[in-house]
Amino acid sequence: MKYIEGGVCAAAGFKASGIFCGIKANSSPNKFDLALIYSEVPCAAAGIFTKNRVKAAPVLLDIETLKSGKAQAIAANSKNANACAPEGMENAKRMAAAAASALGLKASDIIVSSTGVIGQRLNIEAIEKGLPQAAAALSASPAGSDAAANAIMTTDTVKKEFAVELTIGGKTVHIGGIAKGSGMIHPNMGTMLSYITTDCAINAEMLKKALLSANSVSFNRISVDGDTSTNDSCVVLANGLAGNAEISSENADYALFLEAFTAICKDLARSMAADGEGAKHLITCDVKGAKSVEQAEIIGKSVIGSSLTKAAIFGCDANWGRVLAAMGYSGEDFAPEKVNVAFASAAGKVDVCKNGMGLDFDEELAKKILTEKEVIIDITMAEGDAQAVCWGCDLTYDYVKINGDYRT
Amino acid sequence: MKYIEGGVCAAAGFKASGIFCGIKANSSPNKFDLALIYSEVPCAAAGIFTKNRVKAAPVLLDIETLKSGKAQAIAANSKNANACAPEGMENAKRMAAAAASALGLKASDIIVSSTGVIGQRLNIEAIEKGLPQAAAALSASPAGSDAAANAIMTTDTVKKEFAVELTIGGKTVHIGGIAKGSGMIHPNMGTMLSYITTDCAINAEMLKKALLSANSVSFNRISVDGDTSTNDSCVVLANGLAGNAEISSENADYALFLEAFTAICKDLARSMAADGEGAKHLITCDVKGAKSVEQAEIIGKSVIGSSLTKAAIFGCDANWGRVLAAMGYSGEDFAPEKVNVAFASAAGKVDVCKNGMGLDFDEELAKKILTEKEVIIDITMAEGDAQAVCWGCDLTYDYVKINGDYRT
Numbered sequence: 001m002k003y004i005e006g007g008v009c010a011a012a013g014f015k016a017s018g019i020f021c022g023i024k025a026n027s028s029p030n031k032f033d034l035a036l037i038y039s040e041v042p043c044a045a046a047g048i049f050t051k052n053r054v055k056a057a058p059v060l061l062d063i064e065t066l067k068s069g070k071a072q073a074i075a076a077n078s079k080n081a082n083a084c085a086p087e088g089m090e091n092a093k094r095m096a097a098a099a100a101s102a103l104g105l106k107a108s109d110i111i112v113s114s115t116g117v118i119g120q121r122l123n124i125e126a127i128e129k130g131l132p133q134a135a136a137a138l139s140a141s142p143a144g145s146d147a148a149a150n151a152i153m154t155t156d157t158v159k160k161e162f163a164v165e166l167t168i169g170g171k172t173v174h175i176g177g178i179a180k181g182s183g184m185i186h187p188n189m190g191t192m193l194s195y196i197t198t199d200c201a202i203n204a205e206m207l208k209k210a211l212l213s214a215n216s217v218s219f220n221r222i223s224v225d226g227d228t229s230t231n232d233s234c235v236v237l238a239n240g241l242a243g244n245a246e247i248s249s250e251n252a253d254y255a256l257f258l259e260a261f262t263a264i265c266k267d268l269a270r271s272m273a274a275d276g277e278g279a280k281h282l283i284t285c286d287v288k289g290a291k292s293v294e295q296a297e298i299i300g301k302s303v304i305g306s307s308l309t310k311a312a313i314f315g316c317d318a319n320w321g322r323v324l325a326a327m328g329y330s331g332e333d334f335a336p337e338k339v340n341v342a343f344a345s346a347a348g349k350v351d352v353c354k355n356g357m358g359l360d361f362d363e364e365l366a367k368k369i370l371t372e373k374e375v376i377i378d379i380t381m382a383e384g385d386a387q388a389v390c391w392g393c394d395l396t397y398d399y400v401k402i403n404g405d406y407r408t
Numbered sequence: 409m410k411y412i413e414g415g416v417c418a419a420a421g422f423k424a425s426g427i428f429c430g431i432k433a434n435s436s437p438n439k440f441d442l443a444l445i446y447s448e449v450p451c452a453a454a455g456i457f458t459k460n461r462v463k464a465a466p467v468l469l470d471i472e473t474l475k476s477g478k479a480q481a482i483a484a485n486s487k488n489a490n491a492c493a494p495e496g497m498e499n500a501k502r503m504a505a506a507a508a509s510a511l512g513l514k515a516s517d518i519i520v521s522s523t524g525v526i527g528q529r530l531n532i533e534a535i536e537k538g539l540p541q542a543a544a545a546l547s548a549s550p551a552g553s554d555a556a557a558n559a560i561m562t563t564d565t566v567k568k569e570f571a572v573e574l575t576i577g578g579k580t581v582h583i584g585g586i587a588k589g590s591g592m593i594h595p596n597m598g599t600m601l602s603y604i605t606t607d608c609a610i611n612a613e614m615l616k617k618a619l620l621s622a623n624s625v626s627f628n629r630i631s632v633d634g635d636t637s638t639n640d641s642c643v644v645l646a647n648g649l650a651g652n653a654e655i656s657s658e659n660a661d662y663a664l665f666l667e668a669f670t671a672i673c674k675d676l677a678r679s680m681a682a683d684g685e686g687a688k689h690l691i692t693c694d695v696k697g698a699k700s701v702e703q704a705e706i707i708g709k710s711v712i713g714s715s716l717t718k719a720a721i722f723g724c725d726a727n728w729g730r731v732l733a734a735m736g737y738s739g740e741d742f743a744p745e746k747v748n749v750a751f752a753s754a755a756g757k758v759d760v761c762k763n764g765m766g767l768d769f770d771e772e773l774a775k776k777i778l779t780e781k782e783v784i785i786d787i788t789m790a791e792g793d794a795q796a797v798c799w800g801c802d803l804t805y806d807y808v809k810i811n812g813d814y815r816t
Contacts, residue, residue: 054736054744054764084732084744084764118729119766225715226634227730228737307633307715308811315812321526322635324492328462329636336462336492356462356492358527397805403716404723 001166001260007145010163010176011199012241013040016144017137018151021130023079023116023123032151034127036134037074037195038103043237045071046208047111048215050232056081057088058112059233061096065108069204071237072109074195075099075131078152078180082114082122083230091124098128102135113193113233115180116154149178152193155402156182158275162267166260168253171244173200175257177236177264181224181272194219194234194268200257201240202247209250210258211236218265221297221390223305224276225399236261273304273391274374278398281313282374285390289381295332296388302330303377304392313375314394318343318366320352323377338382345372409574409668415553418571418584419607420649421448424552425545426559429538431487431524431531440559442535444542445482445603446511451645453479454616455519456623458640464489465496466520467641469504473516477612479645480517482603483507483539484560486588490522490530491638499532506536510543519643523588523601524562526638557586560601563810564590566683570675574668576661579652581608583665585644585672589632589680602627602642602676608665609648610655617658618666619644626673629705629798631713632684633807644669681712681799682782686806689721690782693798697789703740704796710738711785712800721783722802726751726774728760731785746790753780 008016018032047066049059065071075095082088096110103110114122138144149159163176177196202210211234219234240246247254274282285303290296303309306326312319320341328336341353347369350361369375416424426440455474457467473479483503490496504518511518522530546552557567571584585604610618619642627642648654655662682690693711698704711717714734720727728749736744749761755777760769777783 052733052736053738053741054732081729084729084761084766086765117727118733119761121766227714227716227733230729230733230736306635307807308635311808311811314808317813319525321489321492321638324462325460325526325635325638328460328638330461333461353492353527357494358492358529395808395811397808399715400719400722400803400805400808403719403803405725 001164004163004165006142006163007161007176007178008197009145011174011197013239014197015138015140016148017134018147019134022126033078034130035076035148035151039239041239042072043239044204044207045237046211047235052228052230054230056083056231057092058114061092062111071111074111076113079116080122081116081118081231083118086121091122094124098131102131111235152180156180160271164260168256169244171242173242179268182277196236198238199242201244202238206247210261214262214265218269222269222273223392226305270391276393277402278396279393281394283392285377287379288387290386291384293386296386299327299330300388300390302326304390310395314396316370340380342378344376345369347372409572412571412573414550414571415569415584415586416605417553419582419605421647422605423546423548424556425542426555427542430534441486442538443484443556443559447647449647450480451647452612452615453645454619455643460636460638462638464491464639465500466522469500470519479519482519484521487524488530489524489526489639491526494529499530502532506539510539521641560588564588568679572668576664577652579650581650587676590685604644606646607650609652610646614655618669622670622673626677630677630681631800634713678799684801685810686804687801689802691800693785695787696795698794699792701794704794707735707738708796708798710734712798718803722804724778748788750786752784753777
């Protein structure tokens with residue numbers, strides 16, 4: 001498996017585009033606001049969506065659409081979430097119909113997504129006018145994927161785009177994805193918006209299985225602020241154009257596919273955590289020696305979700321007591337007196353807590369380690385052999401600033 | 409029932425003091441660091457403590473001590489939490505022994521508390537030297553309670569101190585309390601540090617019952633940052649000197665006591681939320697029309713715990729979509745399409761969401777309402793008749809600043 005360019009256009013038969021149709025203010029730094037992803041042939045499709053009780057209209061529509069296990073295109077807008085909005089479902093359906101018409105497909109072939117402010121009417125007229133332009137702009141080149149990745153950004157500062165190439169059954173298979181994250185990131189069986197395409201031949205059932213498996217160790221292991229969005233969506237389209245024997249069981253080919261697919265999901269998830277609103281640090285929490293993966297994950301998510309731990313990392317302060325406190329309120333039972341904690345980064349590693357007690361450590365070295373962009377909180381328990389890695393980011397002035405005045 | 413001066417010294421037979429013994433740096437703005445609360449006669453006593461799996465040594469010791477249902481004094485230090493600290497239990501016991509010796513009591517009569525940095529060895533020598541001074545400084549005047557309230561502050565900016573007077577069984581009864589809060593505030597059957605004294609005659613069993621009842625609608629309904637501390641403790645001492653017939657069942661006298669006691673707990677809890685680290689606003693979330701009090705509370709706590717909602721209130725931004733989203737990820741089932749939301753304060757009230765959809769509202773008025781120090785998020789559901797009120801605060805630059813460099 002090797003990393004390649006191209007994002008969602010890396011796989012054969014996929015095209016993408018991103019345009020400005022007038023939902024964002026013209027002056028937005030990322031001014032594209034309408035993305036389109038299209039496969040030349042029908043695809044096996046699977047999706048996972050927010051568990052929030054309040055679901056955006058496009059999420060409710062997509063859940064219905066994906067019952068068929070098929071789709072062929074994705075239309076997504078940024079700046080408006082079409083959640084709790086007047087005429088929400090009507091406008092989601094109009095968006096699907098307009099995309100279908102622009103692409104010569106049926107509305108039931110279209111996945112629609114929206115992301116942005118909750119509670120305001122979607123400017124569906126701008127989208128209906130924009131979709132034919134977006135269809136005309138479709139491109140199979142990496143620039144097509146770039147434009148789509150740009151068009152789904154809200155407060156994101158970097159595009160999230162990854163692709164890999166691998167061999168399955170003697171055929172070259174590609175998997176590529178784009179995502180947007182930033183704030184309201186605490187995915188629960190989904191994530192903000194993430195789209196993954198592949199030319200691998202795989203049926204809808206196995207595709208869903210792979211998505212659930214990869215999601216559980218990627219998108220479900222990140223948190224920016226503990227706020228689960230109304231619009232979390234992760235959709236994967238597989239068009240089979242790689243020509244490999246269709247994967248329809250958990251065979252060796254599935255294992256190869258799953259490994260690469262999981263890698264893409266982890267890359268997208270990590271990049272979302274690293275670009276969390278206002279983030280200066282990517283925090284990786286590596287929990288080892290847990291009695292189960294579930295326990296390791298619950299404890300890891302409690303640590304990366306702790307406002308106090310996040311603020312300490314922002315201040316490059318090796319305040320490991322907050323890590324212990326966050327482990328302790330996770331709800332999991334464990335022996336605090338057998339916990340070891342270290343901080344690590346490209347600048348080195350420093351042990352700060354052994355057997356639940358503070359160690360004398362080199363504060364200068366700790367500061368240097370925590371000044372790096374990517375820092376690791378390394379936790380070892382003595383409960384068992386299970387491990388989980390979770391990703392988050394620090395809590396900064398900019399997070400507060402961005403979210404103090406988001407609507408206007 | 410009327411409010412009076414005096415805090416923990418309002419009740420007959422109680423004295424308190426606060427001194428500087430050398431745990432805090434001399435230059436701290438609140439330089440007292442050792443508090444003592446003492447009753448001239450033995451008391452019925454009850455306490456509730458953090459549910460964090462990682463408990464500070466004094467919490468573990470107090471849980472043992474309170475099994476007798478009796479205590480006579482409380483010694484508490486700030487700046488060091490004595491949690492995950494070398495010789496933690498040994499030092500907690502030394503602290504109890506030193507207080508007992510200074511007061512002519514037994515160690516089993518003493519409740520000890522610590523609050524501050526986790527993981528550092530407690531300077532027990534300073535405390536042992538300080539306790540006789542603190543005992544000598546004990547005073548029954550309001551100044552004694554003030555000094556004790558001062559001595560338990562860490563990043564608190566205001567003292568939390570309340571007292572009431574009421575008549576039970578023809579006798580004048582007093583209930584008074586002090587507390588400290590600020591950060592790591594997300595109490596789970598306890599709160600940071602809160603001490604309440606009363607001269608009411610009430611047995612230990614009924615006192616515990618009253619404490620659990622009042623706690624469930626006060627301390628357990630606030631959150632500053634979702635971080636449950638290792639040291640949360642709320643202890644109440646009742647010395648019976650008011651001379652009323654001892655309360656030993658849920659009779660009319662108990663109802664009177666409970667009402668006043670609950671009021672004090674709510675006052676202390678609200679003041680903790682209002683003085684959350686860096687807070688500019690006290691946020692009251694009033695959830696009505698829930699199917700149960702539990703549901704209303706879970707939804708209310710989800711809203712006041714939402715970083716995005718908190719940041720919006722900091723920005724005086726009427727971003728009610730974040731309120732809906734936080735309700736939705738609370739885990740509770742409800743009909744989003746029947747939810748109404750309004751923002752209110754001393755400056756007025758504005759309806760922003762009706763039946764789950766955004767209303768056109770006066771943005772100028774909304775801004776004006778949200779600029780007030782105390783703002784109310786008023787939520788009405790259509791699930792039933794239950795209600796709960798929760799309190800939190802906004803998320804500000806100062807929260808990040810305070811916690812980016814807390815240890816040093």
